[in-house]
Amino acid sequence: MSAEPRVLPEEERHLSFLGREKILPRKTAENPEDIIFFDLETQKSAEQVGGWDNKRAMRVSVAVTYNLRKGRFDVFTEDKIGDLLQELLVADLIIGFNIKR
Numbered sequence: 001m002s003a004e005p006r007v008l009p010e011e012e013r014h015l016s017f018l019g020r021e022k023i024l025p026r027k028t029a030e031n032p033e034d035i036i037f038f039d040l041e042t043q044k045s046a047e048q049v050g051g052w053d054n055k056r057a058m059r060v061s062v063a064v065t066y067n068l069r070k071g072r073f074d075v076f077t078e079d080k081i082g083d084l085l086q087e088l089l090v091a092d093l094i095i096g097f098n099i100k101r
Contacts, residue, residue, distance in 0.1 A: 032092035035068040
């Protein structure tokens with residue numbers, strides 16, 4: 001069972017990123033080159049902030065990525081979230097645990 005690679009439609013390729021307009025590259029998951037492993041720890045639990053609907057209040061403690069192509073770990077604290085998002089936005093594939101929330 002083979003799935004067709006997903007190419008973002010034109011209207012989904014534009015997003016506002018930290019107050020700047022960003023156009024995402026046309027990418028598919030057919031032959032990913034930039035594979036990023038990602039994990040994030042929060043300052044507070046979902047229980048402490050009143051549930052998953054309030055996940056923004058959980059705040060970032062630390063995020064770590066491993067870029068398979070570069071063979072490099074990067075660590076991001078809450079004040080560097082813009083740098084983290086920039087790395088994740090250009091990745092072909094992001095692998096993490098429980099990252100769909």
